[in-house]
Amino acid sequence: MKRRLEIGLMRRYSTSMNIPRQMAIKNHLEGLNGPQRQAVMFPPNSPLQILAGPGTGKTRVLTSRLANLVLNHSYLPSSICAVTFTRKASKEMKARLYQYLDSNATEDIKLGTFHSVCLNYLRSYGTMVHVEPGFLVWDEDECILVLRHLSEKAGKDLTKDFLAKELYEMFSNVKEKVKITPGAAIDSMIKEELKRKREDHNSSAHDSPQIQLQSKLLLELYYSYSHTLRASNALDFTDLLSKGLDLLQAVPWAREVGRLKHVLVDEFQDTSSLQYLIVKELFKATRGSISVVGDPDQSIYKWRGADDTVFRQMKKDLPKTKEIYLEENYRSTASIITTAIDIISQDETRPPKALFTSYTPHGPKPVKKSLDIKHEEEAYIVEEINRIVTNSAETIDYGDCAILFRDNRSADQFSQVLFKAGIPYRQLPEPSLMEQFEVISLIAFLRLAINDAHTPMVIRALKGPLALDEKAITDLMTRSAGHRITLFDALQRVRGGYDRDTNPSCISASNLLIRILRHLRDFMHQGASPADLLHYIIEATNYHEFLMQNFTKNYSRRARNVQRTIQYAKLFKGKKELGPMPVRLFLDFMRELSRVDDFNTGKVTLLTCHSAKGLEWPVVFVPSVVDGVYPHHKSQSISIDEERRLLYVACTRAQCLLYLTRSETKLINQRGIPVEVQQYESEFTEHLLPETYQNEAPTMDTKALDLFRKILGRN
Template identity: 50%
Template sequence: MQRTLRVDSRLRLVSFQLNLRRMSTRNHLEGLNKQQRLAVEFPPNNSLQILAGPGTGKTRVLTSRIAELVLRHSHPPESICAVTFTRKASIEMKARVREYLGVESANQLRLGTFHSVCTSYLRAYGPWVKLDPEFSIWSKTDSTLLLKYIAEGLCKGLSRKISMNKLYNLFAQAKEKARLDPCRRPEDILEASINFQVLAKSGSSDDGDPLDSLGYISEIYSGYSQVLTKSNALDFTDLLIKGLDLFQLRAKPKEIGRLKHILVDEFQDTNGIQYLILKELFKAAQGSISVVGDPDQSIYGWRGAGMSMHVFLKVDLPETKDICLEQNYRSTSAILDFSLSVISQDTTRPQKTLFTLQTPVGPNPAKKALATEDVEYTSIAHEIKRLIENSDGILGHDDCAILVRTKFIATRITPVLEAAGIPFRVLPERSLIDLPEIKTLIAFLRMIMKTSDTPMIIRTLVGPLGADKEAVTTLLHRSIEQKNILFHTLERLQNGTDPDTTPSSIGPVTTLIRLRMHLKTRLDMGATPSELLRDAIKQTDYYTYLKKKHALQYEHCIQNVQRVLQHARIFPNNMDSSPASRVYAFLNFMRDLSRAKIKTGKVTLLTCHAAKGLEWPVVFVPKVIEGVFPHAKSLVDDVETEIAQERRLLYVACTRSQSLLYMTRPETIFEGRNADKRQIEVDESRFTKTIPLELHDKQFSDISKGDLQLFKDILKRNSKDDAPLQA
């Protein structure tokens, strides 16, 4: 009998593998180089660290390894957990895995960001950590809106002195540190780390004593935490902490215990909380983990990530094997040599290199000094025009990127591009759902689904319903005092059971409660997201509100609203699912709409941090001077770890380029403002000053026919019409 069962299980396994191969459309091993294949075929029951330099095909290796685990080693797809750092990366990975395994098997993988993986487990097992599985997830925008109203209720004008974004980040860091050190509370960490200069808004002037402002920080944190708890809501930090709580339970859910292999993308970006999550996951998988990362691209130390995570992995799993991916498929040999000359200045880094089989080597990167910043930016604009005019139709505006150290530098460059008639875009662009007129529109839907969604209640009240902001602030603080959610406080106000009535808010509050009741009734009767949105627009006279609120951009706002309504109208409504499920599906769809258009015909401006993971044929890096590379903040204490991170950031910027790389710098800059403004000389960045002369040109060079042919080969194009966009 036992032998029969073994035979049956083997037959089922063979059938499963054959079905997968029939559904796949691509061989996962095809086209891999020797080192890539070594990483993909590495035994699955061991720990593997893949050190992948820029442009070496790490995503291909990671997805091929997933296919290898399923097809060759018979791991059920649901037993594999793959973690990425961005939604974009997870979407790209899932698309590639579908080619190898088919749609059904790819969808069974636990593949997503740290936050989405934690969310999926908490939805299923929330009660195990005293969490209602119907919890809401509040974005940073939601949380900062809430923080603003809590701050104003404690001290009028406080939100004009303190940056709510910085305050949100401070709270996140305090919660993470407290979770890593159970002997400390977030409140204690806040008291020890609060610094007004860090929290102050850029350019703000505080008329009072900064210490007075700091005294409210703990109260803001207390109120914020209470609203989250009462609303059954988690911010992004809470999501990771609750996920870690679940994974660290001694008696774990069986589903976690069934994990066979963990994979991690961009491992060098892992912070302390995220590493502990991974540690629990690979413990469940008996130490079977594959991480892909590059210590040379570790640039997020300010949010807790660092090269030390590679060391921690070796301590926890001493048998971890290293495999280096060094063959670059992105850049010319000249760009790689220049980039390696930058990063090799760090003698403590793991010794690895980059090479390409592309020939010839390509033009040397340009390293040019200009008299002033204005001359520098004008030269960049002229060079972009010259390249496009002389590239035989191969290059266009959308093939060029300008990577800046800070957003402020971008604001200095954009007027120059405008004057030169060069089309451009500044990333990250706001997605449709992030526009003010759309945020409020979406708030109608979220308010219907959950009365505990306090940020959406606030947005609706002070938006089209016209409630006074001070009155809403008062009501929010009253709800905190009553240990209640805001909506219940509004109901008490409408019912006359609240003795401390705010007369100016009664009308908008009554309208809100009636509107919510009306829309909820329509939802229960089967109304689609499109019908609910149109009804909300009509009930609130939304277009009139937009005309008053956004008079100068009214037509543009209307166009954006119409775009959302169009998306809602054509959104596939599965009539077999509940009306509420259809609304949630539409909200997720809106969130996932691409931020950046694929084909723009514009030069791209963005920070070096934001450029990580992207590539362009032509890259300009301006203002490569001391105080920028490395940034002035890293020079205050002259801490080598911070300076090394600045060096890695410049390396990341260099390795975004496929064909042409330009490093420019001004010899003088203006310092101070107005009457105190003066011109001073500045030094070239220490990171580029020592690069050998043979690796760069001091002027912008002409492009030869041989160079053009090389560009065609690298970019895989014959004419501009064939150009694929990478950004």
Template identity: 35%
Template sequence: MNDTLSAVLKTLNERQYQAVTHNPEIPLQILAGPGSGKTKVLTSRVAYLVQEHKLRPSDICAVTFTNKAASEMRERLNLLIGEEQTKKLRLGTFHALCARFLRQWGKTIGLTDRFTICDADESKKIITNLLKAYDGQLKARRLTLQPGEVLSSISNAKAKGLSSADLFAQAENDIHQIIAELYASYTEALKKMNALDFDDLLVYGVRLYDKEPTLAAWCQHVLVDEFQDTNSMQYRLMLQLAAIHRCVSVVGDPDQSIYGWRAADVGNISAMQKNFTDCKQIMLEHNYRSTGAILGASIAIVSQDTSRIQKALVTDHAQGTKPALLTFAIEQTEANFIAKEIKRLVACSGGMLSWKDFAILLRFNALSRTLEAALQKESIPNRVLAGHKFFERLEIKDILAYLQLIDNPNYVPAFSRAINVPSRSIGEKTIAAVLEAAASREKSPMELLEGIYEGRYPDVKPAVKGKIREFIPLHQQLRTMANEGGAVPDLIRHIITATRYEDHLRKTQPDWDTRWENVQELINYAQQFDQDPEDIVELPSVEGEDGAPETPLRLFLQASMLSTDTESDDDKNKDTNKVVLSTCHAAKGLEWPVVFVPGVEQGIFPFYRNDDVAEERRLLYVACTRAQAFLYVSYCSKRMTAGEIKDRTISDFISKIPADQKKVFDKAAPIVGPKCIEEVAKVLRRDPPDTDIVEKATKEFGSFAPPRENLLDPNANIYKNTIRGPGSHLAFSSSRNTEPATFQPARMAGIASIANPYPTRSSSQPPPPSQSQPQTPHPLMAWASNKPKSASGPKKFRPMPSSSQPPAGATATLSTFQSTSIDSLKAMKNLGATETAGAPDMVALGRGAGTKRLGMGFSAGGYKPPSKRAKQE
């Protein structure tokens, strides 16, 4: 055992050490809670098997669920056992490993090593074309069927090991029968193109070992990460790899099983114990990520599932600040609070917390719109996690299409894309005619075009011979370069030069310069691959059908197609200082000092379209356990859905927390004083800020806070425009010591008013009103015009800026609102105030014509709606 591994073993806690050093001949399940160091344990166990038990790295199979996880494991193992040993490991995702096995032994089940991996976008296009044949049938039966729905059903069937015949036998209605027929047609289409989709990699991998089980004799130990997320085919593959030596170690957490909609089966944990009766189970319950208060609230949520495997979470960190459970009137209020609370925490921490330390975790992406608007309004930089993937961008797919076509001339999606990029005036009808003619001659589309170009085959209609006079010679040159082992960067440079691709982008894309930079980044990626391909993809030690080694191009294409979790430009820049917006699913495995989970309401948590309530509860648990120091959970009493504002209720996952655990949440935003910041610094292993820095930061923060108030004072009111007094109470109690408060609607300029999210403890502060108390109405000053209605309809009038005088002929109208919030919204519109796209803001009411902001998204001018984020293919 080397010194590095020995040093690591000394840092392990008792259970981690047991897991790492467990007898490799006895199957092992490691149930690891969030933040319990499972990656450290898994990599240490691999190193221990190599150094202490003398297993050859090439006899070990370590399976991860993402390329990112595989890269992290590889980096750690480089330090533990050295780069040379690490390279020999069979380490990667299930899909990457199956691609490797099929390149090597695919001929055993009738595959050629030249198969192309078809990505999800191309699969969807194939389904779309196949679905056209059913248009009449669907219309006659008044049915609708979307390509995505078909592809999802096929994917789930493959994940369960079901064929198209199995799906047809299980069909319960016409839609199911059509999907089964499309499944069969889709399979045949892929076969003709010599292509496999992502699910096929697993299907054919299992088929390979079913036919030739001795091919798994090399595997003396298989380790699987995120075992709770395995589906039926992945579990079968694990069993096949372990069939001979029966040496298995898996790491997972049933409390974090959140991918049932992708056919993941948490039941594989119990199934493994049946398949391996001597299986040992070790629980890792020591959390190194979060404060005790955050863990307490998270366990209170997930422990409501009485069927779960009981395990606890403990931590050495301080108890810390209680998670905040906040109620808001509508989503704009919620978004405003989150944006300003982020600013408050940055200021009160003296910059120890920066923008990138904050995450807003959503049940689904559609909830981000209001939040993005609020963040933009406060000038807070933000990014959407797991945005558009690099290899899914238009310009990257254009170049890859040329490369795919060189490697596999039968691959129709690549042909259909490359043939007309840049435009050669070859339309869909012409492409269809080429494909039909190629099929009738049993040729690939490229073989047919080469024959037409050289005069060996007659042209098709509309004619293409004159349009491909540059395309065919280019393709032939590239094919020769690739077959001779040409470097991929050289192939790409040849493509973009010969096609004048930069000019094509300049003419067709408004953001051409950014896209051109992405093309340059693709060359960088190819250059890195050319220098050390094993750093990017597991290389199959295999010869091609003709006995020649695999070409660099084929290996490069495999690497790019399997980079399903390659980060976008923002994501790969780890130094990007921006607040993260993410779905809860995409946040799994990540952590942030501060986490907000908005929209914790019935219909969202649990999501109304997911019947698996237990999985939805686990998803909320996953979201909460991403937080290290501060956690905010919030919900709204009203939320706009499909254009209508509807009443909402708090999620049962929160409301049904047992009575003895109710106090795990606080009903107010946290007090952030010096002691709190010191505790947070310890949790994050950072140096606490100097007092002078904190004072300076809080003064700058005072741009929307009374300059005379100290923000470290728990009684401080950070909102300059906050109104204190009757009728202005926020939706939660002003005292930390009360029972959960009932909602008190704000009688102000609309339902968006936040009064005091940091309730004062001053005894002189008027108490919050109760439902039985009369509400004191707040006046709203607005200018209304006396001008008659125009022919085009009633005139909309904009409240005047503070520096303006009433327009000629205008009268000052004083209006009071004592009705419900929705009525207030209607009343403001009746006044003729102009609605803006900005998130609602707290306003100083009753201050006459000087008022600039009127709340509820109404503004006196100067504020422009946030522009929509540009979408890139």
């Protein structure tokens, strides 16, 4: 019976294509080079590593291999699990799959990030590992918000050394270390972190009372944070992975759901140890039928838990693993590739891999430019951007240029330079409408009306129009953690008079929030629209008055964002039904709306090298290529080789022109006095072969522009 069902499903997928089956097979193989075709056609029942250099068409190969499994090997789409590193990569892969498969087949493939794959398993079988139905998932900002208030009660001994974001990252790393206790993990991390921050390399300091106190406070905070999540029936992002792994290990049949036959993993070099354990459970289900795609030369996330040994570990676990190399670059000029390879080849431990392009001529050599002072370096970049745009015969505009920085602070500073020069720019990541304070605080009431256990949303509402101060919120968080109840339950205790020492403002805020939520629920069950509910919240909280009092300088912009939210609520066409479902759908609609990419064409892009991974621009500038930036001055705990790989990733974002700039000196602030200090060239560029770069600006002649148009497809 089951076999007949599978045959019927396969007929649906093969006959409902818009084009004949034979043409579909030809379609997904069309235009592939030899190694790409070999990777796509490789037998699916054997483990495969596709080692794909930058710009070698890995996304095309991934989607073609997925299509080939369905079209050429009769795999049910629902039996394939494809795991990506980002939501953006999932969306891009799905969009390309629609070119080769019909919508039914594409939608049935289990395609998503590690987090979304684990989320789907936990939604179905979470109770098997003590995850209650209807659990919430707190995003990074929500977790940091909670940790900020939980850490305040620990006192200055903790908060003077650790920001809430650092605490979140530390606790995520603790959860990643599945083989050791939280106490041991925290003890190891705090010694390393405090050693770095205080620049104290004396090993005896590791046993000091201060270290012991920090470890004790952090462990207490870790458990307090864990209890807060549990009381709210919530998971953070790392919990999704660890609980997902628990499920796959404890309930082996869960991974068999849908008769999983093949696993495909994108950006394998970015996989953490915990994520690899999940992959391992999945390929147990497929009996070793797995394809991974990645590039060890682009492993730049070790600080975030990425494990650069996963390629070797996979070969150890699956000895029959084969390798296929993708080495033909379709993105960059030969000159840019030559310089990038010269940088990455300085790593003597790196397995030798080639990267080449068939584009001719070679194109202008990358520019390596040294200026006297920082101001001159900034002026040079501005001058070159204007010169390129002016002299490119409309081949290149401002939107084709990117400036890649080592950190966000440098990008912030350079944005002012472009602003003063009158050059249009955008700085990524750009905050979406749903990330604006005035929108989050408004939406918080809707989310609480559906589920008042959402502690971060309670904090948003209290800090927003209910205007409760930080100290009072921290006190409430302390009470909720002490009683192991949700923050909303703590508010109800206040309202019920159980906590007699509560200040009047807290009682007032509690009463107002509880009353508003009761009315919102009543309105929902009467069929009120999301727009009507938002209007009620604004009126009940005197929202605009709150914004005017607290945001005098930019009230107009914030009021416009509130109005935009209401307009989206009016445009939203949800089901007309009673209860919370229309609001749930509206919130989903707003979340998806905030994820829509806005490319802002015509603007220079500013972002970090880490964020630039997977992207490309015709013209790329990498400023501050000096010692202390590449490699970073904090890199004693990070591999120097990873720092080199980061610069390699930055260089390989460029399609036509690449600039590596630096200034000989910079100004630093010493006791309020600006002091000029010497800067030295990065060791990564200092030893570049002279024939791989030039010191002067490239000529924008006909020969160069013809090559650029060919690469960019703008003939």
